[in-house]
Amino acid sequence: MTGLARFERRARELLDPVHYDFFAGGAGDEVALADNEEAFGRLALLPRILRDTTGGSTAVTLLGDACEMPIFVSPTAFHRLAHPGGERATARATAAAGTVLVTGTAATTPVADVVAEAREIREDATVWFQLYLQPDPEVTAALVRRAERAGCTALVVTADSPVFGRRGRDDRNGFHDLPPGLYAENMRDLPGGADRVRPIEMSGAFTWEHLDRLRARTDLPIVVKGVLHPEDARLALRHGVDAVLVSNHGGRQLDVAPATVDALPAVAEAVRGRIPVLLDGGIRSGADAVMALALGATAVGVGRPVLWGLAAGGEKGVGEVLELLRDELVHTMALCGAASPGDLTGDLVTRRGAPR
Numbered sequence: 552m553t554g555l556a557r558f559e560r561r562a563r564e565l566l567d568p569v570h571y572d573f574f575a576g577g578a579g580d581e582v583a584l585a586d587n588e589e590a591f592g593r594l595a596l597l598p599r600i601l602r603d604t605t606g607g608s609t610a611v612t613l614l615g616d617a618c619e620m621p622i623f624v625s626p627t628a629f630h631r632l633a634h635p636g637g638e639r640a641t642a643r644a645t646a647a648a649g650t651v652l653v654t655g656t657a658a659t660t661p662v663a664d665v666v667a668e669a670r671e672i673r674e675d676a677t678v679w680f681q682l683y684l685q686p687d688p689e690v691t692a693a694l695v696r697r698a699e700r701a702g703c704t705a706l707v708v709t710a711d712s713p714v715f716g717r718r719g720r721d722d723r724n725g726f727h728d729l730p731p732g733l734y735a736e737n738m739r740d741l742p743g744g745a746d747r748v749r750p751i752e753m754s755g756a757f758t759w760e761h762l763d764r765l766r767a768r769t770d771l772p773i774v775v776k777g778v779l780h781p782e783d784a785r786l787a788l789r790h791g792v793d794a795v796l797v798s799n800h801g802g803r804q805l806d807v808a809p810a811t812v813d814a815l816p817a818v819a820e821a822v823r824g825r826i827p828v829l830l831d832g833g834i835r836s837g838a839d840a841v842m843a844l845a846l847g848a849t850a851v852g853v854g855r856p857v858l859w860g861l862a863a864g865g866e867k868g869v870g871e872v873l874e875l876l877r878d879e880l881v882h883t884m885a886l887c888g889a890a891s892p893g894d895l896t897g898d899l900v901t902r903r904g905a906p907r
Protein backbone atom coordinates (compact mmCIF):
# COMPACT_ATOMS: atom_id res chain seq x y z
CA MET A 552 0.00 0.00 0.00
CA THR A 553 1.56 3.28 -1.07
CA GLY A 554 1.10 6.87 -0.07
CA LEU A 555 -1.79 8.20 1.94
CA ALA A 556 -3.93 5.06 1.74
CA ARG A 557 -2.15 3.51 4.71
CA PHE A 558 -3.23 6.41 6.93
CA GLU A 559 -6.86 5.90 5.96
CA ARG A 560 -6.58 2.17 6.64
CA ARG A 561 -5.06 2.82 10.07
CA ALA A 562 -7.72 5.42 10.86
CA ARG A 563 -10.43 2.98 9.92
CA GLU A 564 -8.93 0.38 12.27
CA LEU A 565 -8.69 2.80 15.18
CA LEU A 566 -11.84 4.92 14.94
CA ASP A 567 -15.31 4.06 16.19
CA PRO A 568 -17.02 2.99 12.92
CA VAL A 569 -19.72 5.64 13.40
CA HIS A 570 -17.09 8.37 13.66
CA TYR A 571 -15.12 6.92 10.75
CA ASP A 572 -18.29 7.13 8.65
CA PHE A 573 -18.86 10.76 9.71
CA PHE A 574 -15.39 11.70 8.44
CA ALA A 575 -15.38 9.48 5.34
CA GLY A 576 -18.93 9.93 4.14
CA GLY A 577 -20.61 12.23 1.67
CA ALA A 578 -24.08 13.31 0.68
CA GLY A 579 -26.66 11.15 -1.10
CA ASP A 580 -25.16 8.37 -3.20
CA GLU A 581 -21.66 9.79 -2.66
CA VAL A 582 -21.29 10.55 -6.36
CA ALA A 583 -19.38 13.82 -5.90
CA LEU A 584 -17.29 12.27 -3.13
CA ALA A 585 -16.06 9.49 -5.45
CA ASP A 586 -15.77 11.71 -8.51
CA ASN A 587 -13.48 14.21 -6.74
CA GLU A 588 -10.84 11.48 -6.55
CA GLU A 589 -11.67 9.69 -9.81
CA ALA A 590 -11.42 12.90 -11.83
CA PHE A 591 -7.67 13.08 -11.10
CA GLY A 592 -7.37 9.54 -12.45
CA ARG A 593 -8.83 10.71 -15.76
CA LEU A 594 -5.99 13.22 -16.14
CA ALA A 595 -2.32 12.72 -17.00
CA LEU A 596 0.72 14.97 -16.83
CA LEU A 597 2.61 15.67 -20.03
CA PRO A 598 6.11 16.30 -18.69
CA ARG A 599 8.68 18.74 -20.09
CA ILE A 600 12.29 17.56 -20.34
CA LEU A 601 15.77 19.08 -20.11
CA ARG A 602 14.77 21.93 -17.90
CA ASP A 603 16.98 22.77 -14.97
CA THR A 604 14.88 22.15 -11.86
CA THR A 605 17.72 22.31 -9.34
CA GLY A 606 17.46 25.06 -6.78
CA GLY A 607 13.68 25.07 -7.12
CA SER A 608 11.19 25.80 -4.39
CA THR A 609 7.63 24.90 -3.46
CA ALA A 610 7.04 28.17 -1.59
CA VAL A 611 4.04 30.35 -2.39
CA THR A 612 2.52 33.46 -0.87
CA LEU A 613 -1.17 33.15 -0.06
CA LEU A 614 -3.03 36.39 0.74
CA GLY A 615 0.21 37.85 2.07
CA ASP A 616 1.08 34.81 4.17
CA ALA A 617 4.31 32.99 3.33
CA CYS A 618 3.69 29.32 2.83
CA GLU A 619 6.34 26.63 2.34
CA MET A 620 4.17 24.58 0.01
CA PRO A 621 1.02 25.15 -2.03
CA ILE A 622 -0.90 22.57 0.02
CA PHE A 623 -2.95 23.77 2.99
CA VAL A 624 -5.25 22.17 5.55
CA SER A 625 -8.91 22.64 4.67
CA PRO A 626 -11.39 23.18 7.50
CA THR A 627 -12.95 20.00 8.86
CA ALA A 628 -15.20 19.66 11.88
CA PHE A 629 -14.58 17.93 15.20
CA HIS A 630 -10.89 17.00 15.31
CA ARG A 631 -11.21 15.77 18.89
CA LEU A 632 -13.48 13.05 17.56
CA ALA A 633 -10.52 11.79 15.51
CA HIS A 634 -7.89 12.00 18.27
CA PRO A 635 -7.74 13.41 21.82
CA GLY A 636 -5.08 15.89 20.64
CA GLY A 637 -7.70 17.32 18.29
CA GLU A 638 -7.16 20.69 16.62
CA ARG A 639 -4.15 21.36 18.85
CA ALA A 640 -2.29 18.42 17.34
CA THR A 641 -3.31 19.48 13.83
CA ALA A 642 -2.18 23.04 14.52
CA ARG A 643 1.27 21.98 15.72
CA ALA A 644 1.90 19.67 12.79
CA THR A 645 0.64 22.17 10.22
CA ALA A 646 2.78 24.95 11.69
CA ALA A 647 5.80 22.65 11.62
CA ALA A 648 5.11 21.96 7.94
CA GLY A 649 5.09 25.72 7.32
CA THR A 650 1.68 25.80 5.76
CA VAL A 651 -1.78 27.29 6.37
CA LEU A 652 -4.28 25.72 8.73
CA VAL A 653 -7.91 26.67 8.22
CA THR A 654 -9.65 26.10 11.53
CA GLY A 655 -13.34 26.79 11.68
CA THR A 656 -16.71 27.34 13.22
CA ALA A 657 -17.11 23.60 13.93
CA ALA A 658 -13.75 23.11 15.66
CA THR A 659 -13.80 21.30 19.00
CA THR A 660 -11.04 23.64 20.26
CA PRO A 661 -11.46 27.44 20.54
CA VAL A 662 -9.77 29.37 17.75
CA ALA A 663 -7.57 31.32 20.20
CA ASP A 664 -6.12 28.04 21.52
CA VAL A 665 -5.57 26.72 18.00
CA VAL A 666 -3.60 29.83 17.01
CA ALA A 667 -1.61 29.83 20.27
CA GLU A 668 -0.68 26.19 19.75
CA ALA A 669 0.48 26.82 16.18
CA ARG A 670 2.54 29.84 17.26
CA GLU A 671 4.25 27.77 19.93
CA ILE A 672 5.78 25.75 17.10
CA ARG A 673 6.43 28.68 14.79
CA GLU A 674 6.07 32.36 15.64
CA ASP A 675 4.69 33.29 12.25
CA ALA A 676 2.39 30.27 11.86
CA THR A 677 -0.62 31.03 9.68
CA VAL A 678 -4.14 30.16 10.77
CA TRP A 679 -7.24 31.22 8.84
CA PHE A 680 -10.80 31.00 10.17
CA GLN A 681 -13.62 29.25 8.31
CA LEU A 682 -16.87 31.05 8.99
CA TYR A 683 -20.43 29.88 8.62
CA LEU A 684 -22.43 33.12 8.42
CA GLN A 685 -25.12 32.96 11.10
CA PRO A 686 -28.70 34.23 10.76
CA ASP A 687 -28.19 36.54 13.76
CA PRO A 688 -25.71 39.19 12.52
CA GLU A 689 -24.51 39.77 16.08
CA VAL A 690 -23.43 36.16 16.29
CA THR A 691 -21.55 36.39 12.98
CA ALA A 692 -19.89 39.61 14.15
CA ALA A 693 -18.83 37.97 17.41
CA LEU A 694 -17.32 35.01 15.54
CA VAL A 695 -15.38 37.39 13.28
CA ARG A 696 -14.08 39.34 16.29
CA ARG A 697 -13.08 36.08 17.94
CA ALA A 698 -11.06 35.06 14.88
CA GLU A 699 -9.46 38.51 14.57
CA ARG A 700 -8.47 38.62 18.23
CA ALA A 701 -7.05 35.12 18.04
CA GLY A 702 -4.68 36.28 15.29
CA CYS A 703 -6.24 34.63 12.23
CA THR A 704 -5.12 36.32 9.03
CA ALA A 705 -8.03 35.49 6.69
CA LEU A 706 -11.69 34.50 6.78
CA VAL A 707 -12.91 31.59 4.69
CA VAL A 708 -16.67 31.98 4.23
CA THR A 709 -18.35 28.70 3.35
CA ALA A 710 -21.12 29.46 0.87
CA ASP A 711 -22.12 25.98 -0.30
CA SER A 712 -24.31 25.12 2.68
CA PRO A 713 -27.65 26.98 2.51
CA VAL A 714 -29.05 23.73 3.89
CA PHE A 715 -27.24 20.87 5.54
CA GLY A 716 -26.23 18.04 3.16
CA ARG A 717 -28.06 14.73 3.55
CA ARG A 718 -25.44 12.29 4.76
CA GLY A 719 -26.80 8.77 4.47
CA ARG A 720 -24.14 7.17 6.61
CA ASP A 721 -24.84 9.49 9.54
CA ASP A 722 -28.59 8.95 9.17
CA ARG A 723 -28.19 5.19 9.14
CA ASN A 724 -25.82 5.33 12.12
CA GLY A 725 -27.99 7.80 14.02
CA PHE A 726 -24.99 10.13 14.35
CA HIS A 727 -26.32 13.64 14.85
CA ASP A 728 -24.63 14.91 18.01
CA LEU A 729 -21.15 15.08 19.41
CA PRO A 730 -20.46 12.73 22.33
CA PRO A 731 -20.62 14.26 25.82
CA GLY A 732 -17.75 16.62 26.57
CA LEU A 733 -17.12 17.66 22.97
CA TYR A 734 -18.54 20.92 21.61
CA ALA A 735 -18.14 23.33 18.74
CA GLU A 736 -16.14 25.58 21.07
CA ASN A 737 -16.27 28.70 18.92
CA MET A 738 -20.06 28.74 19.37
CA ARG A 739 -19.71 29.15 23.15
CA ASP A 740 -20.54 32.43 24.93
CA LEU A 741 -21.95 34.24 21.94
CA PRO A 742 -24.57 37.02 22.01
CA GLY A 743 -27.92 35.70 23.16
CA GLY A 744 -26.41 32.52 24.52
CA ALA A 745 -24.02 33.31 27.36
CA ASP A 746 -22.60 30.23 29.09
CA ARG A 747 -23.86 27.90 26.46
CA VAL A 748 -22.91 26.53 23.08
CA ARG A 749 -25.17 27.73 20.29
CA PRO A 750 -25.96 25.33 17.48
CA ILE A 751 -24.39 26.20 14.13
CA GLU A 752 -27.28 27.29 11.92
CA MET A 753 -27.48 26.92 8.15
CA SER A 754 -29.59 29.45 6.24
CA GLY A 755 -30.64 29.84 2.65
CA ALA A 756 -31.20 33.57 3.16
CA PHE A 757 -27.61 34.69 2.56
CA THR A 758 -26.68 36.68 -0.56
CA TRP A 759 -23.70 38.67 -1.84
CA GLU A 760 -25.06 41.58 0.22
CA HIS A 761 -24.15 39.69 3.37
CA LEU A 762 -20.64 39.34 2.02
CA ASP A 763 -20.55 43.10 1.38
CA ARG A 764 -21.52 43.64 5.01
CA LEU A 765 -18.80 41.29 6.15
CA ARG A 766 -16.34 43.08 3.85
CA ALA A 767 -17.26 46.39 5.52
CA ARG A 768 -16.87 44.92 8.99
CA THR A 769 -13.40 43.38 8.76
CA ASP A 770 -10.01 44.20 7.29
CA LEU A 771 -9.14 40.52 6.99
CA PRO A 772 -8.92 39.07 3.48
CA ILE A 773 -12.03 37.08 2.58
CA VAL A 774 -12.01 33.76 0.77
CA VAL A 775 -15.33 32.42 -0.56
CA LYS A 776 -15.44 28.65 -0.26
CA GLY A 777 -17.69 26.56 -2.45
CA VAL A 778 -17.36 28.34 -5.78
CA LEU A 779 -18.04 26.00 -8.73
CA HIS A 780 -19.83 28.20 -11.31
CA PRO A 781 -17.60 30.66 -13.21
CA GLU A 782 -20.26 33.35 -12.91
CA ASP A 783 -19.97 33.14 -9.11
CA ALA A 784 -16.22 33.64 -9.47
CA ARG A 785 -16.94 36.84 -11.44
CA LEU A 786 -19.41 37.96 -8.76
CA ALA A 787 -16.80 37.27 -6.09
CA LEU A 788 -14.39 39.58 -7.91
CA ARG A 789 -17.04 42.27 -8.18
CA HIS A 790 -17.75 42.03 -4.45
CA GLY A 791 -14.13 42.55 -3.47
CA VAL A 792 -13.45 38.99 -2.41
CA ASP A 793 -9.73 38.24 -2.03
CA ALA A 794 -9.69 34.60 -3.18
CA VAL A 795 -12.11 31.88 -4.25
CA LEU A 796 -11.95 28.28 -3.11
CA VAL A 797 -13.28 25.82 -5.68
CA SER A 798 -14.90 23.19 -3.49
CA ASN A 799 -17.91 20.90 -3.29
CA HIS A 800 -17.39 20.43 0.45
CA GLY A 801 -15.69 17.09 -0.14
CA GLY A 802 -18.91 15.73 -1.67
CA ARG A 803 -20.89 16.38 1.50
CA GLN A 804 -23.41 18.92 0.15
CA LEU A 805 -24.73 18.77 -3.47
CA ASP A 806 -24.20 15.15 -4.42
CA VAL A 807 -24.43 15.79 -8.16
CA ALA A 808 -21.90 18.63 -8.13
CA PRO A 809 -18.99 18.14 -10.52
CA ALA A 810 -15.57 17.00 -9.35
CA THR A 811 -13.71 20.11 -8.28
CA VAL A 812 -10.79 19.56 -10.67
CA ASP A 813 -13.32 19.41 -13.53
CA ALA A 814 -14.88 22.72 -12.40
CA LEU A 815 -11.51 24.42 -11.91
CA PRO A 816 -10.54 25.46 -15.47
CA ALA A 817 -13.68 27.52 -16.07
CA VAL A 818 -13.30 29.28 -12.73
CA ALA A 819 -9.62 29.99 -13.37
CA GLU A 820 -10.55 31.33 -16.79
CA ALA A 821 -13.16 33.67 -15.27
CA VAL A 822 -10.74 34.95 -12.63
CA ARG A 823 -7.82 35.40 -15.06
CA GLY A 824 -5.19 35.68 -12.36
CA ARG A 825 -6.75 38.69 -10.61
CA ILE A 826 -7.12 36.84 -7.30
CA PRO A 827 -5.87 33.44 -6.15
CA VAL A 828 -7.99 30.42 -7.03
CA LEU A 829 -7.76 27.68 -4.42
CA LEU A 830 -9.17 24.16 -4.73
CA ASP A 831 -10.01 21.28 -2.43
CA GLY A 832 -11.63 17.88 -2.92
CA GLY A 833 -10.04 14.55 -3.75
CA ILE A 834 -6.38 15.55 -3.43
CA ARG A 835 -4.73 12.29 -2.38
CA SER A 836 -1.18 12.71 -3.67
CA GLY A 837 1.40 15.27 -4.65
CA ALA A 838 0.65 14.43 -8.29
CA ASP A 839 -3.03 15.39 -7.77
CA ALA A 840 -1.81 18.71 -6.35
CA VAL A 841 0.46 19.26 -9.37
CA MET A 842 -2.47 18.69 -11.75
CA ALA A 843 -4.67 21.20 -9.94
CA LEU A 844 -1.88 23.78 -9.79
CA ALA A 845 -1.25 23.32 -13.51
CA LEU A 846 -4.96 23.86 -14.21
CA GLY A 847 -4.91 27.21 -12.45
CA ALA A 848 -5.01 26.70 -8.67
CA THR A 849 -2.57 28.75 -6.58
CA ALA A 850 -2.79 26.19 -3.79
CA VAL A 851 -4.85 23.13 -2.87
CA GLY A 852 -6.45 22.04 0.39
CA VAL A 853 -6.68 18.61 1.97
CA GLY A 854 -9.52 17.64 4.29
CA ARG A 855 -9.81 13.91 4.93
CA PRO A 856 -6.10 13.05 4.50
CA VAL A 857 -5.34 15.24 7.52
CA LEU A 858 -8.13 13.60 9.52
CA TRP A 859 -6.70 10.16 8.69
CA GLY A 860 -3.24 11.27 9.79
CA LEU A 861 -4.70 12.72 12.98
CA ALA A 862 -6.67 9.58 13.78
CA ALA A 863 -3.71 7.34 12.97
CA GLY A 864 -1.09 9.20 14.98
CA GLY A 865 -2.12 12.59 16.36
CA GLU A 866 0.38 15.41 15.73
CA LYS A 867 2.93 12.95 14.35
CA GLY A 868 0.40 11.44 11.96
CA VAL A 869 -0.65 14.83 10.56
CA GLY A 870 3.01 15.72 10.19
CA GLU A 871 3.67 12.51 8.26
CA VAL A 872 0.73 13.14 5.92
CA LEU A 873 1.86 16.68 5.13
CA GLU A 874 5.48 15.56 4.70
CA LEU A 875 4.43 12.76 2.33
CA LEU A 876 2.38 15.19 0.23
CA ARG A 877 5.26 17.65 0.11
CA ASP A 878 7.73 14.93 -0.88
CA GLU A 879 5.43 13.68 -3.67
CA LEU A 880 4.85 17.24 -4.85
CA VAL A 881 8.59 17.97 -5.11
CA HIS A 882 9.22 14.66 -6.87
CA THR A 883 6.39 15.09 -9.39
CA MET A 884 7.36 18.69 -10.12
CA ALA A 885 10.94 17.60 -10.85
CA LEU A 886 9.75 14.84 -13.18
CA CYS A 887 7.58 17.40 -15.02
CA GLY A 888 10.48 19.84 -15.42
CA ALA A 889 9.02 22.38 -13.01
CA ALA A 890 11.33 24.19 -10.59
CA SER A 891 8.57 26.09 -8.83
CA PRO A 892 4.76 26.10 -8.71
CA GLY A 893 4.76 28.99 -11.19
CA ASP A 894 6.21 26.64 -13.83
CA LEU A 895 3.10 24.46 -13.70
CA THR A 896 1.01 25.51 -16.66
CA GLY A 897 -2.15 24.15 -18.25
CA ASP A 898 -0.34 22.59 -21.22
CA LEU A 899 1.14 19.99 -18.85
CA VAL A 900 -2.28 18.43 -18.23
CA THR A 901 -3.90 16.07 -20.68
CA ARG A 902 -6.74 13.53 -20.63
CA ARG A 903 -5.55 10.02 -19.90
CA GLY A 904 -5.83 7.94 -23.06
CA ALA A 905 -5.75 10.99 -25.30
CA PRO A 906 -2.25 12.48 -25.33
CA ARG A 907 -1.76 15.49 -27.57
Ligand code: FNR
Binds near residue numbers: 831
Ligand atom coordinates in the same frame (compact mmCIF):
# COMPACT_ATOMS: atom_id res chain seq x y z
C1 FNR B 1 -15.60 19.03 5.99
N1 FNR B 1 -15.62 20.21 5.29
C2 FNR B 1 -15.99 21.37 5.93
N2 FNR B 1 -15.99 22.55 5.26
C3 FNR B 1 -16.35 23.70 5.88
O1 FNR B 1 -16.33 24.75 5.24
N3 FNR B 1 -16.71 23.69 7.19
C4 FNR B 1 -16.74 22.56 7.93
O2 FNR B 1 -17.08 22.58 9.11
C5 FNR B 1 -16.39 21.34 7.28
N4 FNR B 1 -16.41 20.16 7.96
C6 FNR B 1 -16.01 19.01 7.34
C7 FNR B 1 -15.99 17.82 8.06
C8 FNR B 1 -15.52 16.66 7.47
C9 FNR B 1 -15.49 15.39 8.27
C10 FNR B 1 -15.09 16.67 6.11
C11 FNR B 1 -14.57 15.44 5.46
C12 FNR B 1 -15.13 17.84 5.40
C13 FNR B 1 -15.17 20.27 3.88
C14 FNR B 1 -13.67 20.50 3.77
O3 FNR B 1 -13.34 21.83 4.11
C15 FNR B 1 -13.15 20.29 2.35
O4 FNR B 1 -13.91 21.05 1.45
C16 FNR B 1 -13.16 18.82 1.93
O5 FNR B 1 -12.87 17.97 3.00
C17 FNR B 1 -12.15 18.61 0.81
O6 FNR B 1 -12.23 17.33 0.32
P1 FNR B 1 -11.24 16.12 0.77
O7 FNR B 1 -9.83 16.66 0.83
O8 FNR B 1 -11.74 15.65 2.08
O9 FNR B 1 -11.45 15.16 -0.34
